Amino acid sequence: MADGSIRTSASDANQIAKIEPILARVGFRNQLLVRVETREGIIGWGESGLSSRETAVAAVINDFAGFLVGQDAGQIGRIWQETYRSQYFEGGRVLTAAISAIDIALYDILGKRLGVPVHQLLGGKQRDVVPTFASFMAKDIDAALADTQTLVDDGWDCVRIYPAGFNTEGAFNPRGTLGKTVEILTAMRDRFGRDLSIGIDLHHRYSPAEIASFCNMLPPGTLDFLEEPIRCETPEAYEMLRGMTDVPFAVGEEFASKWQAGPYLDKGLTQYMRLDICNIGGFTEGMKVAGWSERHYIDLMPHNPLGPICTAASVHLSAAVPNFSWLETRQSSVENLGFHDPTLFPQQVQLEGACYAVPDAPGLGVEVNEDALRASQPAHVECPHLRKPDGSVTNW
Numbered sequence: 187m188a189d190g191s192i193r194t195s196a197s198d199a200n201q202i203a204k205i206e207p208i209l210a211r212v213g214f215r216n217q218l219l220v221r222v223e224t225r226e227g228i229i230g231w232g233e234s235g236l237s238s239r240e241t242a243v244a245a246v247i248n249d250f251a252g253f254l255v256g257q258d259a260g261q262i263g264r265i266w267q268e269t270y271r272s273q274y275f276e277g278g279r280v281l282t283a284a285i286s287a288i289d290i291a292l293y294d295i296l297g298k299r300l301g302v303p304v305h306q307l308l309g310g311k312q313r314d315v316v317p318t319f320a321s322f323m324a325k326d327i328d329a330a331l332a333d334t335q336t337l338v339d340d341g342w343d344c345v346r347i348y349p350a351g352f353n354t355e356g357a358f359n360p361r362g363t364l365g366k367t368v369e370i371l372t373a374m375r376d377r378f379g380r381d382l383s384i385g386i387d388l389h390h391r392y393s394p395a396e397i398a399s400f401c402n403m404l405p406p407g408t409l410d411f412l413e414e415p416i417r418c419e420t421p422e423a424y425e426m427l428r429g430m431t432d433v434p435f436a437v438g439e440e441f442a443s444k445w446q447a448g449p450y451l452d453k454g455l456t457q458y459m460r461l462d463i464c465n466i467g468g469f470t471e472g473m474k475v476a477g478w479s480e481r482h483y484i485d486l487m488p489h490n491p492l493g494p495i496c497t498a499a500s501v502h503l504s505a506a507v508p509n510f511s512w513l514e515t516r517q518s519s520v521e522n523l524g525f526h527d528p529t530l531f532p533q534q535v536q537l538e539g540a541c542y543a544v545p546d547a548p549g550l551g552v553e554v555n556e557d558a559l560r561a562s563q564p565a566h567v568e569c570p571h572l573r574k575p576d577g578s579v580t581n582w
Contacts, residue, residue: 199226200299202259205251205288207234207244211562213524216240217493219559220247220287224259228298231554232291233495235464236283238569246284254288260299262292266470282442282467289468290499290550297549304499304550308473308506315541316504317511319344319487320518321387324370326350331377333520340519341540344383344512346413347371349391358572358580360392361399368403375408383512385411385436391572391581392416394427401431411436411458411487417581421449428455436460438475439489443467447475451482458511462489463499476507485511493525494534497542498550501535505544513542530558 203225209218218240220232234243250269257265269285270276297304305311322333324347337345350366351359367386374384386409388397397415413436416423424437434457441447442465450456459479463472476486490500490513497515504513516523517537526534533553536543545551569582 199224200259201225202255202257205247205254207247207287208559209240209244209564210530210559211564212493212527212530215525215567216564217495217525218243218287219493219495219554220291221556222259222288222291222295224295224299228259228295230259230291230293230295230298231495231550231552232287232289232294232468233464233492233499234283234287235462235489235492235496236279237492238567239280240564241566242280243283243287246281247287250284250288259292259295262289262296263470265289265292266467270467277443277445279440279442279465282471283465286464286466286468286471289470290463290495293469293499293502294549294552301548303544303546303548304469304502305506305544308469308502311505311544312508313505313510313544315538315543316501316513317344317541318342318515318537319346319383319385319512320515320521320540321346321348322518322520323348324350324367326366327370327373330370330374334374334378334382336520337518337540338378338382342518343381343540344385344410345374346385346387346514347374348387348389356570356573357575358391359575360396360580362575364396364400364403368400371408372405375405380407383410385409385413387413388415389581390414390417390440394423394430397427398430401433404433409433413437413460414439418446418450421453421455424450424455425453434458436487438462439465441466441475444471444474444478447478451478451484454482457484458487459484460487460489462491463503464492464496465489469499469503472503473507476503476509480507480509483509485509487511488513490514491516494531494552495550497526498535498545498552501542501544502550504542515542530555530562 436458438460
């Protein structure tokens with residue numbers, strides 16, 4: 187063909203007829219959903235995970251649609267390869283966020299076409315429910331203990347905090363957050379004992395030296411995992427940090443491929459794999475990383491900060507793999523961010539206590555109110571641009 191692409195053979199009914207990115211406002215942030223429709227009228231939904239840069243991902247999705255329309259919607263693995271390799275500069279988070287959304291939507295279509303839930307397409311569920319961890323901002327000791335008590339009473343056995351003293355208005359003093367955070371974590375462990383798993387999301391805002399100092403301040407056994415303590419571009423930096431502390435790492439939400447995940451698995455640089463199905467490359471790539479993780483006895487702890495499509499996809503993946511600990515949820519009573527608006531998503535995977543029920547409906551098990559979704563008013567959301575006390579820029 188003139189554009190150099192190859193149209194695969196497919197019945198007219200199962201050919202991709204349309205691929206459309208839809209930017210919508212859900213809660214206080216945007217969600218970039220992808221709607222894929224076949225010629226027989228089956229609609230699949232996917233979601234991109236690259237928050238605040240959704241328009242860049244939408245542009246890539248529109249480019250991909252130029253050669254995907256007319257292809258067999260069931261050849262999911264082949265489509266993954268073509269979208270990944272269809273430009274000279276393969277990979278990168280913008281491209282794989284677009285690939286992820288399309289891949290998830292194609293699995294949704296296949297499940298609906300066959301009348302089975304997506305987890306059945308991945309080999310069937312290995313667990314009946316998907317346990318989760320819940321999070322909260324640790325403002326002070328009393329508030330942290332109260333929020334933890336609420337979560338424990340609601341059934342959670344794993345909680346995650348954010349560092350004390352974090353200011354989203356732009357000012358951030360990394361070292362200035364550490365002492366108070368140590369006091370809060372120590373009080374949580376003293377109050378709730380060893381049965382509660384406790385982690386902290388450091389959001390790659392720190393240096394190896396700062397994290398080493400932080401861990402040295404903590405009494406042994408305080409933390410069960412450190413999430414994203416430093417940036418992930420340099421595995422050697424994690425290797426250095428791994429030699430400075432024995433607290434398990436939970437790393438991977440920024441990974442955009444199995445190639446990025448590989449060094450962290452092979453070198454033992456993470457003890458939990460935090461892949462994000464809406465960034466890693468969808469089910470197709472997510473299952474490969476899950477298998478690679480299993481080889482190293484590393485459990486998945488998937489990143490799940492978005493809406494019902496991301497949550498449903500994460501639940502199906504989590505249900506289908508043997509190596510799994512907890513899935514992130516943002517729907518607890520102490521941190522419900524409104525990303526699962528039932529007026530926009532009248533059917534979605536349900537959180538029951540501290541676990542997600544594994545859905546048996548065909549596809550992802552999510553219904554979308556398209557009229558309401560399209561009527562929402564998205565507005566650009568810029569992540570905070572943080573600066574240190576000396577005025578220099580640091581990570582969000």
